Amino acid sequence: MEIKILNLTKAYGDFKAVDDMNLSVEDGELIGLLGPSGCGKSTTLFMLAGLTEPTSGQIFFGDKDVTKVPPEDREIGLVFQNYALYPHMTVLDNITFPLINRKVKKAEAIERAQEMAHLVQLDGLLNRKPSALSGGQQQRVAIARALVKKPQVLLLDEPLSNLDAKLRVETREEIKRIQQEVKITTLFVTHDQEEAMSISNRIAVMNRGVVQQYDAPQAMYLNPINAFVAQFLGMPQINMFQAQVTGRGIELDGVLLRTREQLESAGKKIADGTYQMGVRPESLELCEDGFIVKADNVRMTGRDLLIFFKIGTTEFRALTHSDLQLREGDNLCLRARKNSLIIFDADGSALVKC
């Protein structure tokens, strides 16, 4: 089912929880709604579910305007942040509940619930109460309950936030697997950028009710549209700093990050002056002919070595392969990889990459 969101706004008094949102989702896509706490992700999801009434704007499922359609008629499956399983019913009753309400015969309902339970790997747990299940199992019950009525759209509100780190990774793969098996259009809310990037076809990054950028994970990571998106994606965070564009190129406290030719080859004319810029830690690489810095701090994270250093007073982080032998106080020679330096203008939107 395709979804189109047109100029969707939800206001509480003067405060706009969701502000003029436009988004279109293709059939079978898995979309991540990503943003910091309070940015309007759940509000968006609940408007799609029909539980929250939009202040203005429209929602289309396929060709049908569902803006005024009540939740039970929208053919959606919804998984809540805290699962909202019916605590006094067994797993089986939880899963058959939406079917029984839709007057499906009991025998058929049980059969479909069992199929669903098998899909989400819950066989053998059907007679338990939710309180006797682990967080991951509860989450799968919630997904089974959402999917059993064969909805056209699946909406998940931070379904992984209650799980521990290892289970999170496992379960998100699980969600991806189930989503691909059922081929259902899915919107998935999270504030974890890695989670969003690893399973979404496309991500919508939100901030203060406004969609900042809507793109495939890699495209968004490499070409963030503004400083907010650049900073929100990536761990460790992108290095942000103020540097000068001069006749020589891009300079920061006497270090020449880019020559004039390199800057101009990016294609866009940048006037001289001070700009905010960003470069990702993994884009700072060791080389023979770059700038020399002193490692203030070296941290081993397993796969990588995280190096802290300063240029002038600006702090930077660089990621290198973990086999590099380096100690605190050692000097090293670095450069910013080609096409990795992003220049932002005064209001934070990206101007050019060089």
Place this chain on the structure above:
Amino acid sequence: MNRKSYKGYVYLAPVLAIMLVFTAYPLVRAIFMSFCEDYSIINGSYKGINLENYADLFKDKDFRKAITNTITYVIFVVPLSVVISLLIANLLNSHIRFQGLFQTLYFLPYVTSVIAIGVVWRWILHSQYGLLNSILNFFGFESIGWLTDRNYSMASLIIFAVWKSLAFDIMIFLAALQGISPDLYSAARVDATPRWRVFFRITVPAMRPIIAYAFVMGIINSFKVYNEVFSLFNGSAGPSGYNSAITIVFYIYDKFYNNYKYGIAAAGSVVLFLLIMFFTAIQRLPGRIRARKEAAQK
């Protein structure tokens, strides 16, 4: 006994002493009194120790009437109050206008004196000028002597008592309702659940403990009913000349203060005590059985 637990008992001692003096001792004393023939409260003398009081008690048709009245009262008032309160609490909890105002209104009877409420109800139930009879007349029914006809005494008492106990039940049910996660109701909406099923499959199960509590408290309080009778019938146990609405506590009080039959009053209290114990135990049985079943499942 090791040193530690010894210290614990020292801390408990003051409360324990108070309980012994004001709760345990009178209880033992009352049980003892119930076996004393012609007990005198002034000098503590008695003719002998036997079952005379109990024999007198059960021979007295007023007492038998008090028992059947009290049990009738409990059987009607407690379930009616719980069911009606549950429905009203649910309505109050849905998003209606003036929710706060209604909540206050329903709570008023709880903070008002029974005597004052009794005055109002004596007017509502008045055989000539009463509101209830006016309504009956309006729909073409004949007036009923709610407070003057002894056949209607219990009905009047029950109506009055149900209304009065609504306040407390509604209050605790509202508190419990507010503790149920709103997400459950959202989930139920998405699942296309009919309203009645939401009520029976989500709301009621979540409130089961508080409903059980309301039942236990209701049963205990209803067995001790006295004020309601006193205020509705202006100090007597029914229309003048009749004891048609007499209850056990009313009987005990009457024997003790008006007839100075201390032994019989004590015997009445013991019977009441046993009745309350019996009914509370029965009432808790279903919960126990379910708990055992659930434990067995795990």
